[in-house]
Amino acid sequence: MxxxxxxxxxxxxxxxxxxxxxxxxxxxxxxxxxxxxxxxxxxxxxxxxxxxxxxxxxxxxxxxxxxxxxxxxxxxxxxxxxxxxxxxxxxxxxxxxxxxxxxxxxxxxxxxxxxxxxxxxxxxxxxxxxxxxxxxxxxxxxxxxxxxxxxxxxxxxxxxxxxxxxxxxxxxxxxxxxxxxxxxxxxxxxxxxxxxxxxxxxxxxxxxxxxxxxxxxxxxxxxxxxxxxxxxxxxxxxxxxxxxxxxxxxxxxxxxxxxxxxxxxxxxxxxxxxxxxxxxxxxxxxxxxxKATLPELPDARRMRFVEEYGITDDHARALTSELKLAIFYEDVAEKADPRTAAVWVCDVLKGELNYRDMTIEAFKKEHMLSIIELLVSKKITEDGAVEIIRALLDKGGSPEEIVKEKSLLKVEGDIVSIAAAEAIKENPGAVADYNSGKEKALNSLVGAVMKKTKGRADARTAREILLGKLR
Amino acid sequence: MITKKDLEHIGWLARLELSDDEKEKYTPKLNSVLDYFNELDEVDTEGVEPTYHVLQLYNVFRDDEPGIGSITQEEALSNAPKKQDEFFKAPRMM
Amino acid sequence: MATINELKESMHSGSSEEIVAEYLERIEKSKLNAFITVAKESAINRAREIDSKGEKGMFSGIPIAIKDNISTKGIQTTCASKILSGYVPPYDAHVIERLKEAGAIIIGKTNMDEFAMGTSTETSFYGPTRNPWDMERVPGGSSGGSAAAVAGGEAPFSLGSDTGGSVRCPASFCGIVGLKPTYGVISRYGLISYANSLEQIGSFATCVRDVTMLFDVIAGHDSRDSTSVDRIDTHLDARTYASALVNDVKGLKIGVPEEYFDEGTDKGVENSVRDAINTLEELGAKSQIVMMPHTKYALSAYYIIAMSEASSNLARFDGMRYGLRTEDSDWHTTFSQVRAAGFGDEVKRRIMLGTYALSAGYHDRYYLKALKIRTLIKQDFELAFKDVDVLIAPTMPYPAFKIGEKIDDPISLYLSDVDTVPVNLAGVPSISVPCGFSGGLPIGMQIIGKHFDEAAILRTAFTFEENTDFHNKTPEGM
Incomplete structure (x- = not known):
């Protein structure tokens, strides 16, 4: 109360x-x-x-x-x-x-x-x-x-x-x-x-x-x-x-x-x-x-989003707070995983738009679908996806062009494995620290891998491979 | 009964500047008319509904379509005693 | 004086230009001061155009005079007020559109009481209009210019407006015919409002037929006026009001409201109207006395409602978009000074009384009370019309009075409207026709009908006119 x-x-x-x-x-x-x-x-x-x-x-x-x-x-x-x-x-x-x-x-x-x-x-x-x-x-x-x-x-x-x-x-x-x-x-x-x-x-x-x-x-x-x-x-x-x-x-x-x-x-x-x-x-x-022709109102739509798409109430609330945003989301969610779509539309895209004082009309839903597709098929990293969204808002173009231009395609496991082996070899200090129980030392090894792959490696993958090699 | 002070307030509400002479002149004239109107007090209107519209009309609309009544900017400004650029010009606010 | 049909006839041998020139000449020589603006050039140009094209409208080539409170595109429209001097409307009133379509030529804008507030045409910023029957007397008001112009041969017919008798009064004082239709029959679009819920545009001519022809052209629905009705008189055989002009009153039931013949009524007026009722009875009508007990209160109710509405209607005159502008100061002061300089005394009085009647603490006592009285007056009419077809009464309690006689005493001037205002409160139609003389001055009787039953009053008026000679009398020298 x-x-x-x-x-x-x-x-x-x-x-x-x-x-x-x-x-x-x-x-x-x-x-x-x-x-x-x-x-x-x-x-x-x-x-x-x-x-x-x-x-x-x-x-x-x-x-x-x-x-x-x-x-x-x-x-x-x-x-x-x-x-x-x-x-x-x-x-x-x-x-x-x-x-x-x-x-x-x-x-x-x-x-x-x-x-x-x-x-x-x-x-x-x-x-x-x-x-x-x-x-x-x-x-x-x-x-x-x-x-x-x-x-x-x-x-x-x-x-x-x-x-x-x-x-x-x-x-x-x-x-x-x-x-x-x-x-x-x-x-x-x-x-x-x-x-x-x-x-x-x-x-x-x-x-x-x-x-x-x-x-x-x-x-x-x-x-x-x-x-x-x-x-x-x-x-x-x-x-x-x-x-x-x-x-x-x-x-x-x-x-x-x-x-x-x-x-x-x-x-x-x-x-x-x-x-x-x-x-x-x-x-x-x-x-x-x-009354019979009244459209679905924000509260009703919010509840439906939770029920129909299985997204969180917070996401549903944010997505329905603007009509245009809700329509955008719904168009995307129909062709992609609704939960992934909610995260990327609500948490990422909306933040980037707000930062630039732009509205949802500045972004094409086809582009959002492409980005989600690239993510789901693990062709790009999450960082790469954010970079694409920013580039689209700032300069325009298409996700494919930006992927190519910025070489954002995710590198394959073998290359990460080689880079990990090199990182272990070149950083004996960090390896020793890690082996003596300092888990944080792993982070500098991950950083080394990312550096070698120019950021195209997935950080989580790099970490797993390093752990495998260090065991 | 309208007093000189009432008259000043009415003049303010109606945006009519009144000189002292006019206030003297209008007060008795308006009061004589009001006195006459007071004859309505004798009529019992208990339970009588007021007639705002003499015909029982209701629901008169126009469609949401641009009309033919619009006039040009030049016509709109043609009678303006004062204008500036494309605006009507009014006095200062304060 | 020529009727419309005679003018149409004369156009076969002559031209519109000749007719227009003749009227313009009479206006120029006149001392009546019936016009505020004479549209000489545009009238002649239009006449030439009609002559060369051979247009065949209802009124093609015929000049008409228009009261100066009706908006005319390109012709100054002042409401006889200083505050609107120089205002040239960018649009035509509905009735003006109709008249132009019918080929009528606007010859000028007529004098009136400032903003139609008056019974004598003395409150005009442009000076009083004189009565063609006696130059020392008023022509009635507020549409005095329109009536004097017709009675003085300066226009064959004209338009006025009737808020509380402003058409019927000057028709009566000037010895011509004036019609105030049922509220809502003629669009008010372009009529500069004095009291919206009471007023209608009306027509003047020297005979009932001309008034009816004019009415036929200007009546009818207009989507720009929410109070305009989409129906035509159910009593009409054909689609025109002219079809109601039958010389026959057999079986017509006339009601005579005794309240309209009270002690303030001039004997000559009373006798003439009673004689006229006898004449109609001789022609087969039957008359009976009817009771209209609330008539006495109509005047106060009318003035309270009219002034209240007027105080709001006239608020727009602030010198920003059109009209008079004084030296700029802060906006409050400028508004107050523009209005103080632009409005005449009577207009100011009515604005102030209306403001008072609507103000907090007085709204119920005056404004609301008046509207309740209005209901009672309306019921008086409804009750009377259960038994009779038309009511007949004097239009004015006396003939035209002298210029200056009443102008300093508002109450005595207001009292002149005692017989005309109930009609406006009830919204019923009424026509004033000449029915006699008193001391050499014309007298009018009004024939009042039910809502939308213009046919009955026109037929009664027409029959009376066909069987009497009053309408053929003209002022000396006219």
């Missing part, structure tokens, strides 16, 4: 951009603006021109239901859109179309790897809304003399997923974010690699005090850092006999601190009312059909 001595309560509001849709949520503008000039994917609706009216994208509603179901939420019988009235330069209409009473889904949960094993985090609600535009500042927000606005992002479909305050540490918050992102990626509605795809606001309180809301968090790591800072700050306030006030704080990513945003802006009154230009939805009837 996890103690949570500081009474930490963390709730997260995660904005997921439904960027796999073809068009925005209320207009026919295309969503593939990421490489295009500013203000080139706009129309009267998403620019907020006078007289333009919104119409809901049906696929966006389906995607929202998908997410709701995947988060074990109830899809509501009646759902509708509201106007949230406030001003900001990125908001073209002076209000945001969002949901308030009657969100599309609510009352779900997800299971994360918590401080004390599996931990359940409640999902308060998941509701639809529109993204505002993007602001560009010259330098920093507080120093810039003007602000530039690009409305390409304006009107992108967002899903705001609000959790219960169930997380008890920054680590759990990060695990929650990882899990959530993992789930929405599995649903094929979201590409997390695109800029601004996932944004987080965090609410945190300690020891039953007031909560602070931290805005401007753009990464999972950032969330963890912001929360760690905030816990220390709140503890210090209490230690000095103060009271933590409810407020909005801004996360300064560069300095890894949170700053109070207390100002007149705090005097918000959003004056929610039902959007008169959109009619209510009655779509709970869609849920069974959508």
């Amino acid at each position: 996890y103690e949570n001595r500081d009474g930490i309560m963390i709730g997260l509001e995660v904005h997921v951009q439904l960027n796999r849709l073809k068009t925005k949520v209320f207009c026919g503008c295309t969503t593939d603006y990421h490489n295009d000039p500013p203000n080139s994917h706009v129309c009267p609706v998403c620019l907020g021109l006078p007289g333009a009216l919104p119409v809901i994208n049906k696929k966006a509603v389906e995607a929202a239901i998908k997410v709701g179901l995947a988060l074990n939420c109830r899809v509501e019988e009646h759902t509708q859109f509201y106007r949230k009235n406030y001003y900001y330069p990125d908001l073209p209409k002076g209000f945001q179309i969002t949901q308030y009473d009657f969100p599309i889904s609510s009352g779900g949960y997800i299971i994360i790897e918590g401080e004390d094993g599996e931990h359940r985090v409640g999902i308060t609600r998941a509701h639809m809304e529109e993204d505002p535009g993007r602001l560009v500042h010259e330098g920093t927000i507080d120093k810039s003399k003007y602000t530039l606005i690009d409305y390409n992002r304006s009107g992108m479909a967002l899903l705001e997923i609000v959790s219960d305050p169930d997380m008890r540490s920054p680590k759990e918050a990060r695990r929650y974010l990882d899990k959530l992102r993992n789930i929405v990626e599995y649903l094929d509605i979201f590409d997390g690699d695109l800029e601004g795809a996932l944004r987080v606001d965090a609410n945190i309180s300690i020891m039953g005090g007031q909560r602070a809301e931290i805005k401007n968090i753009s990464s999972h790591k950032g969330a963890e850092k912001a929360l760690l800072f905030e816990i220390v700050r709140q503890k210090n306030v209490i230690r000095r006999g103060g009271i933590v006030v409810q407020e909005t704080r801004h996360f300064d990513e560069a300095r890894e601190i949170t700053l109070s945003m207390r100002s007149k802006e705090e005097a918000h009154d959003y004056r929610y009312f039902p959007e008169p230009d959109l009619v209510p939805l009655k779509i709970s009837g869609w849920a069974p059909a959508i």
Whole structure:
């Protein structure tokens, strides 16, 4: 049982951009603006021109239901859109179309790897809304003399997923974010690699005090850092006999601190009312059909990997933590030994990718199959296999070419045997040490063999042959 | 009853800068209208549902297909009082 | 004054260019101030094009005036507000697309109350419009320019919008016909919102047939407006509303809501409307009194809802993407100054009251309460329509008042809308037709129908018109 001595309560509001849709949520503008000039994917609706009216994208509603179901939420019988009235330069209409009473889904949960094993985090609600535009500042927000606005992002479909305050540490918050992102990626509605795809606001309180809301968090790591800072700050306030006030704080990513945003802006009154230009939805009837088409989700896939491929739970967890990685593994495991594949994909390849800040898309599964084949048929050593993977990531080519180029083919037993005999002959000191009980002396003999074979001998084979000769 | 202070808050919410003269001028006028509205207090609306939409419409959608409504960047920026490069230009944030 | 069919007829011997030039000349000489923008060049060019191609659309070559809150691509659209002066929309409203397809030529954009907030066309940034029947009087509002243009012979027909009577009121004050259809029958795409849940685009002309022809062209489903309905009047024999124009009211059941004839109603108005009901009875209709007990509360409910929606609709006018911009400061200040400089007094008052009515602590008392009253008003209509086919009542409680008479007293101005706003709260259709005169000023009666039963009110209006002469009277010198 996890103690949570500081009474930490963390709730997260995660904005997921439904960027796999073809068009925005209320207009026919295309969503593939990421490489295009500013203000080139706009129309009267998403620019907020006078007289333009919104119409809901049906696929966006389906995607929202998908997410709701995947988060074990109830899809509501009646759902509708509201106007949230406030001003900001990125908001073209002076209000945001969002949901308030009657969100599309609510009352779900997800299971994360918590401080004390599996931990359940409640999902308060998941509701639809529109993204505002993007602001560009010259330098920093507080120093810039003007602000530039690009409305390409304006009107992108967002899903705001609000959790219960169930997380008890920054680590759990990060695990929650990882899990959530993992789930929405599995649903094929979201590409997390695109800029601004996932944004987080965090609410945190300690020891039953007031909560602070931290805005401007753009990464999972950032969330963890912001929360760690905030816990220390709140503890210090209490230690000095103060009271933590409810407020909005801004996360300064560069300095890894949170700053109070207390100002007149705090005097918000959003004056929610039902959007008169959109009619209510009655779509709970869609849920069974959508549920039937839900893909296998990360937890289910993890369990299946353990069962079907006989790999460890740790491997299965790591392999299913990213959809693309899981698919890669599964394609390889179908044609090679699944356990060997798990080791090489999970322990080696993934590490090399992370080291280079690359994704699994940078590696061909045919190459992984070739490498495993070379290993299983003992044509290369494990060190050789690692070297091939590194070379493929750094320079490209094919495993066969690299084997040839680097002369990585494993040398045969006879040659190792000859090299071992020579090593014994040339290192009488080491032999004497070994015979007098210093087992470590064997290592220098193995090293000598490897040197003679230019590393192409298998170290374990060399050791066995040496032992045979020394006995 | 709207006080001058209420009016200042409303002006802030609605982003309407009000001069002192305007505050003096608007306060009684708005209050006379609100007084008139207060006649609704006499109506018993217990158990009456509000009518947000006069027609019983629901489930109106569009397909996820690029529409014909998009306009060019030039058209988008054509009415901008201030622009810079390909952006709309807004005032400073702070 | 020429009807649409007469203009079409005259095109056989003459040309569209001649017709357009004639109207342009009248606009130029006019002192009505009915137009904010006259699209002279584009209108003449389009007329020439139609003449040379011999296009044969429903309205090919015929000029039309458009209220300045309807988006017209390439033609300035201001809502009669300083904040939108110089705004040239990059897109056409749905109704404009329909009119262009039918060959109509936009001759100009008409004056109105700023953002359609008014009953007199006095709140326009571009100055008041005058009533062709008496230049000292208002033409009604908010679509005063569109009505005055038609009554003054500056356009054969025109479009307006009706949020709480903004088509019917000026039709009544200017002695012409004005139709407000059922909510959802005409797409609002491109109509600059004042109060979305209440308003519809409406049509003006000198006779019921012209109004109906125009309605036929602009009505129908539009996928860009979620509240646009995909159905046509079930009472129609053919697929056009014009087919409902039959000179026959035998057996028609008319309801007369006594609440609409209260003590504030001008005697001349009351007598004219009651006479009109008698005329219809002589033609075979039957009338009965109906009770609409919540009518009294419609005005407050209407204004609360309209102002609440308006406070949000008008939030987009911040000077960033279009419209007026003042000297830059920090963004809060700039937004507040742009809006302070760009909006007129009445607009500011309504934004502030709407903001208040939606704000924390007052939302339930005002906004929610008004929506509940709306339900009761709607039920009044539903109950009445169980017994009758149409309702007949005065459009306005009095004829056109003098410019400046009510402008400083919001309540007295709001009270003018007492007979028109219940229709918008219920979303039912209503048409105002000329039915008499009081002190030399025209009087309108409104014929109100059930949801989607435009056919009944058009037929009633048409029959009345065929058997009376009020619509043929024109202002002196017009």
